[in-house]
Amino acid sequence: TQLLEQSPQFLSIQEGENLTVYCNSSSVFSSLQWYRQEPGEGPVLLVTVVTGGEVKKLKRLTFQFGDARKDSSLHITAAQPGDTGLYLCAGQNSGGYQKVTFGTGTKLQVIP
Amino acid sequence: SAVISQKPSRDICQRGTSLTIQCQVDSQVTMMFWYRQQPGQSLTLIATANQGSEATYESGFVIDKFPISRPNLTFSTLTVSNMSPEDSSIYLCSAQRGVGEKLFFGSGTQLSVL
Numbered sequence: 001t002q003l004l005e006q007s008p009q010f011l012s013i014q015e016g017e018n019l020t021v022y023c024n025s026s027s028v029f030s031s032l033q034w035y036r037q038e039p040g041e042g043p044v045l046l047v048t049v050v051t052g053g054e055v056k057k058l059k060r061l062t063f064q065f066g067d068a069r070k071d072s073s074l075h076i077t078a079a080q081p082g083d084t085g086l087y088l089c090a091g092q093n094s095g096g097y098q099k100v101t102f103g104t105g106t107k108l109q110v111i112p
Numbered sequence: 113s114a115v116i117s118q119k120p121s122r123d124i125c126q127r128g129t130s131l132t133i134q135c136q137v138d139s140q141v142t143m144m145f146w147y148r149q150q151p152g153q154s155l156t157l158i159a160t161a162n163q164g165s166e167a168t169y170e171s172g173f174v175i176d177k178f179p180i181s182r183p184n185l186t187f188s189t190l191t192v193s194n195m196s197p198e199d200s201s202i203y204l205c206s207a208q209r210g211v212g213e214k215l216f217f218g219s220g221t222q223l224s225v226l
Contacts, residue, residue, distance in 0.1 A: 031212035042204055042217025043155070050212060088154060094211045098160075099168075100145060105154035 003027075004089055004103035012109040013079055021074040021106045023089035030094040032065055032072045035102075037086040046074075079110045114139050118205045118218025125195055125225050132191045133221045135205030140185035141216075146178075147204040149220075155204065161188040195225045 004025045013019055023032070031050045035043035047056050049065035049072065056063045060083075062075040072089055089103040115138040125131050135144065147155040159167040159180055167180035182188040192199050205218040 033215070035215075039151075040220075042206070042220060043215070045214045048212060048214070086152065086154075090215070092211060098143065098211050099157055099170075100206075100208070100215060101157065102147075102155040107152060 006103040023072045029091035035088045116218040122222040141207040143208045
């Protein structure tokens with residue numbers, strides 16, 4: 001069973017602070033994605049990383065895929081209230097059973 | 113992008129009954145998945161809906177309880193059978209055009225079992 005553990009589970013910060021969310025697994029993934037979900041809606045894709053060591057930036061969000069493709073991190077600079085939500089990493093393999101496994105989730109609250 | 117229509121959006125059911133959730137995608141997709149989610153928590157994969165063959169179930173989920181159909185590349189159904197209060201949850205349909213590509217989600221079905 002492929003498990004993706006996220007940390008921290010909960011995070012409450014003030015507007016303007018920086019934060020990092022981690023996604024760790026003992027399994028190797030062909031690709032890893034990050035999603036954000038708001039209450040009453042389905043998850044929305046933020047980024048996909050496929051190469052070990054890859055770094056992608058999306059405005060104030062920086063995503064990194066570990067060299068061994070087992071872990072990833074999401075760093076948010078100068079958090080804003082609009083960043084509030086449930087952040088989920090998700091891993092998938094290109095061969096065999098190509099299911100998408102979601103991480104345990106990180107609930108972020110940014111206080112104005 | 114793909115648009116997924118999922119219905120019903122919510123339902124309140126009596127224990128022992130069954131509910132079928134429908135998922136319609138506006139274009140052909142390679143993979144479709146069914147997830148369950150408790151509010152504020154992560155998504156748990158129930159099964160992968162395979163077109164033209166039996167679904168692939170995750171550990172803890174069985175076909176008798178959660179029968180799934182996928183008659184073509186744009187449609188799938190999930191049935192929650194012989195429901196109990198423990199089945200109360202949000203059920204999400206998702207679709208993907210290819211491995212590593214974006215997962216599209218339906219708006220979810222909020223199920224309450226009394």
